[in-house]
Amino acid sequence: MLEAVNLSKSYNGVSALKGVSFKVNKGDIFCLLGANGAGKTTTINLFLNFISPTSGQALINQVDTAQQPLATKKMLAYIPENLMLYPNLTGVENLHYFSALAGRKYPSAELTNYLNEAGLQEVAHHQRVSTYSKGMRQKVGVAIALAKKADVLLLDEPTSGLDPKASNEFAALLKKLSELGVATLMATHDLFRAIETGTHIGIMKEGNLVESMTTDQINHQDLERLYLKHMN
Amino acid sequence: MFRLHVKYEWVSVWRDRWVVVLSLIFFGLLFFAIRNGQEKVLERQASIAKARGELRQAESKRRGEIDSVARGLRQYGEARRNPRLLSTYGQRMGKVVAMDAQPLAFVATGQSDLFTHFAKPKLYGEVYSLGFSELANPVQLLFGSFDLAFVCVYLLPLLVLAFSYNLLSSDKESGSLRLTLSQPVSLFSWLVAKLALRYAVVVGLIAATLLIVLAWHGIAMSTGLFWLLLLICVYVLFWFAVSFLVSLFGWSSGQNAIVLVSVWVVLVLLVPSIVSQLANAVYPVPSRINMIHNYRVAEADAEKRASEILTSYYRDHPELGQQDSTVANQYQFWLKYFASVDVLKKAVQPVLDEYDGALAQQQEWVDRFKVLSPAILFQDGLNDLAGTSTAHYTDFRHQVIEFNETWRNYFIPRMFANELLQASDLDQLPEPRYQSRVQPVWAIDLLLIVVFAAVVLGVSFRVYQTSSAERWLAS
Numbered sequence: 285m286l287e288a289v290n291l292s293k294s295y296n297g298v299s300a301l302k303g304v305s306f307k308v309n310k311g312d313i314f315c316l317l318g319a320n321g322a323g324k325t326t327t328i329n330l331f332l333n334f335i336s337p338t339s340g341q342a343l344i345n346q347v348d349t350a351q352q353p354l355a356t357k358k359m360l361a362y363i364p365e366n367l368m369l370y371p372n373l374t375g376v377e378n379l380h381y382f383s384a385l386a387g388r389k390y391p392s393a394e395l396t397n398y399l400n401e402a403g404l405q406e407v408a409h410h411q412r413v414s415t416y417s418k419g420m421r422q423k424v425g426v427a428i429a430l431a432k433k434a435d436v437l438l439l440d441e442p443t444s445g446l447d448p449k450a451s452n453e454f455a456a457l458l459k460k461l462s463e464l465g466v467a468t469l470m471a472t473h474d475l476f477r478a479i480e481t482g483t484h485i486g487i488m489k490e491g492n493l494v495e496s497m498t499t500d501q502i503n504h505q506d507l508e509r510l511y512l513k514h515m516n
Numbered sequence: 517m518f519r520l521h522v523k524y525e526w527v528s529v530w531r532d533r534w535v536v537v538l539s540l541i542f543f544g545l546l547f548f549a550i551r552n553g554q555e556k557v558l559e560r561q562a563s564i565a566k567a568r569g570e571l572r573q574a575e576s577k578r579r580g581e582i583d584s585v586a587r588g589l590r591q592y593g594e595a596r597r598n599p600r601l602l603s604t605y606g607q608r609m610g611k612v613v614a615m616d617a618q619p620l621a622f623v624a625t626g627q628s629d630l631f632t633h634f635a636k637p638k639l640y641g642e643v644y645s646l647g648f649s650e651l652a653n654p655v656q657l658l659f660g661s662f663d664l665a666f667v668c669v670y671l672l673p674l675l676v677l678a679f680s681y682n683l684l685s686s687d688k689e690s691g692s693l694r695l696t697l698s699q700p701v702s703l704f705s706w707l708v709a710k711l712a713l714r715y716a717v718v719v720g721l722i723a724a725t726l727l728i729v730l731a732w733h734g735i736a737m738s739t740g741l742f743w744l745l746l747l748i749c750v751y752v753l754f755w756f757a758v759s760f761l762v763s764l765f766g767w768s769s770g771q772n773a774i775v776l777v778s779v780w781v782v783l784v785l786l787v788p789s790i791v792s793q794l795a796n797a798v799y800p801v802p803s804r805i806n807m808i809h810n811y812r813v814a815e816a817d818a819e820k821r822a823s824e825i826l827t828s829y830y831r832d833h834p835e836l837g838q839q840d841s842t843v844a845n846q847y848q849f850w851l852k853y854f855a856s857v858d859v860l861k862k863a864v865q866p867v868l869d870e871y872d873g874a875l876a877q878q879q880e881w882v883d884r885f886k887v888l889s890p891a892i893l894f895q896d897g898l899n900d901l902a903g904t905s906t907a908h909y910t911d912f913r914h915q916v917i918e919f920n921e922t923w924r925n926y927f928i929p930r931m932f933a934n935e936l937l938q939a940s941d942l943d944q945l946p947e948p949r950y951q952s953r954v955q956p957v958w959a960i961d962l963l964l965i966v967v968f969a970a971v972v973l974g975v976s977f978r979v980y981q982t983s984s985a986e987r988w989l990a991s
Contacts, residue, residue, distance in 0.1 A: 354700040362698035368691035372531040385699040
């Protein structure tokens with residue numbers, strides 16, 4: 285479970301995030317929408333403890349990420365916009381390395397299972413990651429999330445630049461993770477995907493969370509209208 | 517966790533073609549450098565052996581002649597051709613005082629290309645020069661030959677920097693650092709593990725190359741080799757520490773490279789060159805021309821007053837007077853010279869002292885300021901291990917001068933007594949026993965480099981503590 289409590293961040297007196305609060309429960313997929321610079325990535329970075337909040341708290345399973353970053357990082361998986369792995373290592377080796385960093389060690393058969401589960405074609409498992417496409421790297425990222433048994437998934441525009449098929453596969457994986465009880469926070473520009481895969485939607489503007497709703501309350505057209513209203 | 521980082525760093529390094537190419541280049545450089553060093557050592561040993569061999573031959577020939585003449589079996593014509601004359605023997609058949617190469621001499625050419633490695637004492641001649649061709653001794657901290665020391669002092673840091681400058685920044689630039697730091701790991705231990713692995717690779721590469729190349733050239737292993745490796749390891753550690761510190765500032769790979777190369781230029785090129793130039797400027801070595809001029813003036817003056825000097829010399833040294841005063845001393849010409857040596861010495865002593873003093877002060881200056889750069893410390897340590905430092909050659913020069921005195925002291929009293937050589941006397945001649953009296957300094961150099969590395973690592977730790985992940989992730 286993931287919770288932002290009055291979360292604020294300012295850089296040299298300029299506010300990037302102004303007291304944002306929300307909660308993502310087990311199995312929920314919370315999609316954050318908003319223009320570039322609205323504070324979506326800042327929010328995610330706060331949960332990763334890449335930056336420290338000016339005030340407020342970012343909690344993962346009730347643990348403050350700023351206070352116990354190593355503990356909270358054990359519980360989360362992160363897929364950035366452009367997920368980069370170690371290019372000289374194979375898919376299996378990358379998975380082994382990153383899951384072992386999180387304290388989970390698997391025999392190679394199990395690692396292969398996770399990669400299969402994430403949809404990475406078997407032939408690529410033992411190829412160097414330098415030969416992978418972005419979609420393939422994202423799949424390794426999902427496999428890491430699976431192998432880590434993460435409770436929380438943080439996604440920063442994961443589908444930008446993916447072709448429609450890869451994007452569709454990725455959405456299916458997210459749903460699968462959500463069924464496993466993972467709480468997902470995803471920053472995205474893709475309204476269609478947000479409605480399709482998300483359970484909740486939040487719209488951010490200039491560091492504020494200006495709208496928050498569940499996806500069954502709204503359809504794609506209404507969401508687009510609402511989004512554009514806030515942007516103008 | 518540490519082992520995990522190391523393991524995958526190793527796999528990454530191993531698969532990186534750039535690393536393999538660098539290693540091969542470095543292997544080639546070391547191979548060439550050691551070969552060069554060893555060739556110089558062999559030349560040096562050959563020249564000493566040649567001088568010894570020639571002397572041995574000449575000695576046995578002379579022994580035969582002396583014996584024949586003493587027993588009246590052989591005529592020699594003019595009096596000055598008598599092989600039993602002390603003056604001829606003492607002047608021409610001086611023993612070879614040699615400075616044999618130490619086991620690690622191949623490591624650093626040091627001063628060995630400036631000085632000869634053997635000298636023969638003479639009865640007559642300009643005492644101070646004694647075959648030392650180079651008296652205006654430059655404190656040679658700057659460029660020498662292409663030897664192991666050159667490769668290690670100058671090129672090895674560049675290899676280390678090429679190997680480590682973008683360790684953090686490349687991960688940051690590619691984006692994989694974000695994924696790594698989203699795991700429960702500390703950046704510090706992660707980076708230390710990566711550097712430790714690369715450090716081990718570099719050190720392992722050097723050790724392996726050194727052993728292979730030494731075996732190839734048939735150079736014997738010695739305990740000094742262990743200390744040599746230790747010294748190199750510590751120097752490499754220092755450069756890895758510098759790279760570690762610079763990478764913690766979170767700059768781009770390009771900025772890291774510029775900063776690191778600047779540090780290299782300052783520590784390896786600028787500081788040693790400034791220290792050496794200042795040593796020459798503050799304590800200039802007196803000119804050799806000046807010294808020779810003074811000597812010759814004194815010599816000419818002494819020649820003019822030769823008889824007068826000899827008379828007063830006899831007055832001061834009554835013990836040297838001939839027992840049988842009815843016979844003219846056959847060494848008359850020489851005796852005048854010996855009597856004037858004291859006068860000559862007095863005349864040139866100030867110049868000699870000035871020269872020795874300037875050298876000693878230069879050395880002291882360098883010793884004091886060598887702590888400014890690990891590169892000077894390292895070079896100093898290597899020269900010391902190789903036995904080719906300024907101190908070694910100064911010590912050798914002093915020992916040659918001392919033996920020259922011993923040699924003269926054997927002959928001169930006998931010449932005043934108007935004696936002739938017996939074949940049996942040849943076994944009683946003084947033998948040179950050169951043994952280095954230089955206090956080793958490499959251990960101090962090593963310790964000081966360790967201090968340098970420790971300080972840099974300490975500062976690194978401080979920088980790490982006062983930074984947040986923002987510094988390393990910000991693009």
